[in-house]
Every structure is written in structure tokens, then in C-alpha cells.
Amino acid sequence: xxxxxxxxxxxxxxxxxxxxxxxxxxxxxxxxxxxxxxxxxxxxxxxxxxxxxxxxxxxxxxxxxxxxxxxxxxxxxxxxxxxxxxxxxxxxxxxxxxxxxxxxxxxxxxx
Amino acid sequence: xxxxxxxxxxxxxxxxxxxxxxxxxxxxxxxxxxxxxxxxxxxxxxxxxxxxxxxxxxxxxxxxxxxxxxxxxxxxxxxxxxxxxxxxxxxxxxxxxxxxxxxxxxxxxxxxxx
Numbered sequence: 001x002x003x004x005x006x007x008x009x010x011x012x013x014x015x016x017x018x019x020x021x022x023x024x025x026x027x028x029x030x031x032x033x034x035x036x037x038x039x040x041x042x043x044x045x046x047x048x049x050x051x052x053x054x055x056x057x058x059x060x061x062x063x064x065x066x067x068x069x070x071x072x073x074x075x076x077x078x079x080x081x082x083x084x085x086x087x088x089x090x091x092x093x094x095x096x097x098x099x100x101x102x103x104x105x106x107x108x109x110x111x
Numbered sequence: 112x113x114x115x116x117x118x119x120x121x122x123x124x125x126x127x128x129x130x131x132x133x134x135x136x137x138x139x140x141x142x143x144x145x146x147x148x149x150x151x152x153x154x155x156x157x158x159x160x161x162x163x164x165x166x167x168x169x170x171x172x173x174x175x176x177x178x179x180x181x182x183x184x185x186x187x188x189x190x191x192x193x194x195x196x197x198x199x200x201x202x203x204x205x206x207x208x209x210x211x212x213x214x215x216x217x218x219x220x221x222x223x224x225x
Contacts, residue, residue, distance in 0.1 A: 002153065030210040041201060042154070044213035087153060091209045097142070097161060098169065099209055103153035 001025055003090045005102035012078045012109045020073040020105045022088030029096055031064050031071040032089035035082075036104075042087060045073075075107070083109045113138045117202050117217035124192055125225055132187045132220050134202030142205040142212070143185040144169070145177065147198040148219075154201065160185055192224045 003024040010018050022031060030049045034042040046057050048064035048071060056062075059076040071090075075082055085106045089099040115136045124130055136143065144159035146169075156169030160179040174196055176188040185204075189196060199221050203214040 032209075032213065034214075041216035041218050042214075044215070047211065047213060049210050089154075089214075097167075097209060098156060098159065099144070099214065100156065100170065101146070101154040103151060
């Protein structure tokens with residue numbers, strides 16, 4: 001089952017913050033985050049493995065609460081280059097080797 | 112340059128005419144996978160392979176075949192394409208276990224079946 005991402009779309013001004021959530025109905029082993037710009041391939045951002053783990057990538061960070069089967073992506077002080085569609089991919093416990101992606105969150109950053 | 116190469120980038124075909132989309136990676140990756148991307152549905156996994164001669168179904172395998180005879184290649188075969196297989200297809204590879212290895216995606220193949 002696909003994880004549920006929210007919101008479906010976000011519109012920001014440069015410098016504003018955003019949070020994208022990814023929620024699964026199944027127990028998770030890991031969560032991946034990718035960004036896809038229009039007409040391009042998805043590009044890897046980060047992987048989270050352990051419960052409560054947080055990671056950062058420039059001004060983009062993420063957390064993973066394995067008890068709640070949820071992950072959140074935090075975009076701080078957004079830049080124009082952050083525009084794109086963000087996908088979470090979940091790897092389920094007992095069903096590793098399969099990465100199931102959410103339907104995506106479209107983020108647009110305006111000057 | 113480390114990359115995943117898909118061919119062709121664009122393909123228009125007719126219903127029932129067999130086709131193959133090739134995928135090749137030069138990173139010595141163990142894991143390879145095919146996804147299709149449709150508006151509003153995100154990326155859905157078609158097939159994946161953990162290693163040579165090992166393939167397994169993803170979530171939407173119907174109407175597709177794959178093979179993994181060599182580590183670097185993972186072709187996607189549509190024996191009898193139908194219009195509902197019109198989509199954007201991505202091949203991806205990963206060094207090893209997904210929990211610590213990111214997916215590297217090819218540039219995509221846009222397939223139209225009329």
C-alpha cells in the first residue's frame with residue numbers, strides 16, 4: 001500500500017518554511033526522500049532508518065518516527081531551487097527490498 | 112560518469128507490437144528496479160531484481176516482463192502493449208540493501224501506446 005503524503009501541494013515565498021508528511025499503514029524499516037523537478041528524474045535527498053532518527057541536508061532535514069510509521073521532511077528558509085515534487089519511499093518491515101512511493105507533494109517557491 | 116542509462120527516451124507504438132526498453136548501469140549495483148509514473152499516482156514499482164537471475168514482482172507487474180542476465184542490464188519487455196501502459200517509465204539502481212543505499216534513477220522513457 002502506498003504511503004500517504006500531505007499536503008498534496010504547497011506554495012511558498014522564498015525564505016518561508018514547509019513541512020511535508022509521509023504516513024504509512026504498515027510497519028516501516030526505512031524511509032527515503034526524493035525530489036523530482038519537472039521533466040527530470042527523481043533525485044535522492046536522504047534515507048532514515050532508525051526510530052526517531054533525524055537527518056539534515058543543507059537546509060532540508062527529516063525525521064522518522066517508526067512507532068507512528070511516519071516521516072516528515074522539513075524545508076527551512078526555502079529557495080527557488082527547492083521547487084519540485086517531493087516523494088517519500090517506504091520500505092516495510094518483513095518486506096524489505098521493495099520501495100513503495102507516495103503520490104508526491106508538489107512544492108512551488110516564488111520570489 | 113556513474114549513471115543509469117535508459118533507451119529510448121521517447122517511444123510511440125501501436126497496440127500489440129512487442130517492445131523492449133533497455134536499462135543499463137555502470138556502477139556495479141546489485142539492485143535494479145522499474146517504476147512507472149502516472150499523474151496523481153506517483154511512482155509505482157513494476158519489477159525489481161536483487162541480483163543476476165533474481166527478479167521479483169512489484170505492485171503493478173501485469174503486462175510486463177523483465178530479465179537480469181547480466182548485472183548491468185535490466186530490460187523491460189512489453190509483449191503486447193496496450194493503451195493503459197502509456198506512461199513515463201523509470202529504471203533505477205542501488206548498490207545494496209535499500210535501508211542504506213539510495214536509488215539512482217535513469218532519465219526516463221516516455222511511452223505512448225495508440
